[in-house]
Amino acid sequence: MRKVSFFLFFISQACTLYGQDNTKNLIQYVDPMIGTARMGHTYPGATAPFGMVQLSPDTDTIPYAVNGKYTGDVYKYCAGYQHEDKTIVGFSHTHFSGTGHSDLGDFLVMPTVGELQLNPGTAKNSETGYRSVFSHENETAEAGYYKVKLDDYNITAELTATTRVGMHRYTFPESDKAHIILDLMYGIYNYDEKTTWAFLRVENDTLVTGYRSTNGWARTRTIYFAMAFSKPFKSYGLKTYEKHPYRGFWGRFDQENNFPEAANEKIRAHFDFDTSEGEQIKIRFALSPVSTEGAIKNMQAEVPGWDFDQVKSQTQATWNKELNRITADAGSDGEMTNFYTAMYHAFLGPTVYMDVDGQYKGLDQNIHQADGFINYTSFSLWDTYRALHPLFNILQPARNQDMIRSMMAHYDQSVHKMLPIWSHHANENWCMIGYHSVPVIADAVIKGNADFDVERALEACIQTANTRYFDGIGAYIDKGYVPEDISSASVSKTLEYAYDDWCIAQMAGRLGKEDIYNEFIKRSASYKNVYDARSGFMRPKLSNGEWKKEFDPLDTHGQGFIEGNSWNYSLYVPHDPATMIDMMGGKQKFTQHLDSLFSMELPDKYFEHTEDISRDGIIGNYVHGNEPSHHVVYLYNWTDAPWKAQDKIRMILKTMYKPAANGLGGNDDFGQMSAWYLFSALGFYPVAPGSNEYMLGSPVVKSATIHLKNGKTFTVEAKDQSDKNVFVKRVTLNGKLLDRRYVTHEDIVNGGTLTFYMSSRPDKR
Structure with missing residues (x-):
């Protein structure tokens, strides 16, 4: 059950955004549980905007292959959490948001009491391992905060995070057998991913450091950590599970009881405490792409003390500031929740990938210094070039420029001399198709958000487009x-x-x-x-x-x-719809083609899977859950029946986005689904990034004001807005009748008011 904290009433006085001092409490409308059921693949845990740490519960465990056979759970658990599950296996520190592929799940932490168990157990029999039963009735998810009761142990777990540090607070019962388990074996997508090596070092009775290297979707990925306890542990143990060829040299030591370090493919550790009733043990867990020293520096810089509530308050204030980039009246509480949760999801990635001193590991596996920019990773570009990065050009222009600088750093470090395709954590995964760094860069250039070396960026785009051995480009x-x-x-x-x-x-x-x-x-x-x-x-x-x-x-x-x-x-010719329509028989025939796309019924034989889940995100043969269709409904604007887009946009908004755990009709894909919602809710959409035009639709908001970086505001109004009034009678821009079916980027950044006059009947003129 989602519970909303209202302690942020003071934030309206404490935060500012581009000089605004009327910051509203908008995190009350964020529900991180949206998308955690079925195909949404979001995670409910704690993270900061674009944060390197995503501290979240995981509800399933390895193996995803049984006797060498794929079980199908790899796809289901892309984010590590499924709302239907009844047990939590622990809390790991890295997660993708809404992807259709999995990786990460680094450094699983789990508090327990009673006899020590170092295996995770099974979902059906949680008592066979360290996992625990939980209930959604005792679960809270907010922007920057997560809380749950672990029923098997009567432990309350709370999580918050800064950009590079996750903070845990565990409230224990009285026990002389309280444990905190650190699992370096666990990872999301272990069917294909293997912990190739891990290292753990007990620095003292409150500090542990180490790293984990994996070979999975990212074929060589190493991440470092520093873990600090608020209370000294009384004892500890480091358990390894793979025999090392030189293990004999270490045989003189009892390595599993109070030995200060372990290095192995498979390591689990436990730290033991005596606790009184209601005693809280806190953990600061910092990450670094570079070194354990970097992780310690990140911890000291971002969370130097032990005030959990202060960290939570600061992170939620940061989230509130980000959400106030748009102040909207979406009507009902449910629609407000849809709107601001979409903003929340849109601001989860790409993620910061560097230490506080600017160091990060590059694609060449060497250490680099980010000079004058923030380095980002996790570029799901086949998805996000369509709406997420265009959204950033309006709401996050500085971050989008740094993301492009990060892409250029990737290009410089690439032996192929290619811009990223799908990259994360100093790896190129070569996932999906196209060279879609290009539209991200082009969109920023065309829209005047290009405070970077544009000549070199064009050179990189051309070189990438001419890499003949990549995916059939030579033949193309x-x-x-x-x-x-x-x-x-x-x-x-x-x-x-x-x-x-x-x-x-x-x-x-x-x-x-x-x-x-x-x-x-x-x-x-x-x-x-x-x-x-x-x-x-x-x-x-x-x-x-x-x-x-x-x-x-x-x-x-x-x-x-x-x-x-x-x-x-x-229908995928976003850059030349008029010619495409002529090629396909003209406006009337094309309109009929679009109509049938939404009205036809697909037989079961066309679905890849037999589960009901395979029909998520589908209306007729329109597949909203897959990105190639995201611009399609706006193509009616190139026909003589633009009103046909308007009711269908509202239908998509209503059926594919709901304030519920199963409220996303498909993978959120690192914010692309959410960005589609935000644009469409505002009444316009970038059909072809690389153009300065946004095609008009049918807004779901009653009003919304975008607070621009240049200090100006752009307001959308929808007069007579209602569930029935989905058609647009006329549109004015700054009080003057708009005689075109689009607004330009200049219209937006120059500030002003876009007013839609809504009706229950289409205006076929």
Whole structure:
């Protein structure tokens, strides 16, 4: 059960945002439980905005493979937590938010009492290990704070965090057998991930340091820690589980009882205490990508003392300040919760990846110094280029510039000389398709948020787009399309490369580089080469120029697409919708195509999984849970029936976003789903990042004011707003009738008021 703390009444006097002194208490509308059920893949624990530490409960444990066979739980537990589960295995310090792939789960901590157990046990029989039963009735999740009662031990666990430090507070019963377990073996996605090495060192009776190296989605990832206790432990033990070939040299020691260090693939440690009734033991747990010394410095800088409530208060004040970048009246409490939880989720990543002194580990595995910028990691770019980074250009312009500087550092450190594709923790994962650092950079350049070396950024974009051995790019350059017999998902790749190339052309045009503009604007038309006029769909083509014979536009398997089918991807030409519409038969025929996308019923055979979960995020054949469809409803603005977008936008907002644990209709994908909500709730959306235009829709807010970095404000008003009044009669900008179906970025940053006049009936004029 979510409980909201109202202690922040004083924040309105204490915080300011861009000179504003009327900060509202908005964290009351944040519910981190939203998205923790089914496919949302969010975590409910404590973190700071864009924080390096994500301290959160995990409800399942390894192995995800039984007798070498995949069990399917890898996908289910991408964030480590599922709302339906009845037990908590512990609290780990790193998590992805809303992804469709898993990793992390570093440094699991679990308090217990009674006889020591160092195995996690099972969900059905929690008493067989250190995990515990819990109830949502005794669980609280807020921005920057998490609390739960561990029923098996009668221990209350509380968590908060700063950017680099997680803070625990455990309230114990009376016991002479109280323990705090540190599990260096645990990790999310252990089906594929292995702790290749771990090291733990007991510095004294209140400080422990070490590191963990893993080989998983990130093939070589090392993270360091420093763990400080508020009370000296009376004893401890370090348990290793793998025999080392030179173990004999260490045989003279009892390494498992009060021995000061351990190095092994598999380590669990326990720290033992005597506790009185209601006694609290606190932990400061700092992370570093560089060293244990760096972790200690991070701890000393961010949490020098033991006042848990003060840390919680400071982090929640920071969250409140971030949320006040938009002050909205969304009407009902439920819609306010949807709105500000979406902002919360949008501000969880990418995450800070450097110590307080600016040091971080680079893609080349060397230590680098971030000079004049904050280094970020966890770039889920196939998802986030669409709406999250455009949102940052409005709400987080300085951070977005630093994210681009981080991408450029990645480029410099890459032996491939490529911008990131999907990167995290000094690793490139090569996940998904396209070179979507490009639209992030281009969008910032076109929108004037480019306080970085734009010439070098363009150079990096071109080099990345010309890396011939990557994912069929060589054939794409030579033939004008990716052949399916050379690289799978060929149509998706062709379409996404064409869009990315258009973004490069926009940058080149802005910089006056006509030759580069001409080259890439020509490449951006490559989408035409995979359109089959006979079938009316984008279709996979072979290297000999022939269409692949077996073709079903509704099928996702082996048809040339990824996370979508031809029906979805045939609409993916965000940079040239007018030409696409003409190519597909004109406005009337295209409108009918869009209509059927939302109204058709897909047979079960087209679903990859048999579970009901596979239908999450789907309306007809419109797949809101997968990003290639996110711009689709706004394509009605290029037809003679723009009002058809308006009621469908409101339908999507209502069905795909709810103030409940299962309230996200698909993976949040590091904030992309949430960014779609925020833009659409405000009444406009960036169909083609790299353009300065936002297409108009149907706002769900009654009013909202964006507080811009330049000190100006941009206000959206929706007159006569209601659940029935979803159609737009007219729109004015600063009191003047708007005679176009979009607003520009300049309209927003110059400040002013955008007013929608709403009606229950469409205005077909």
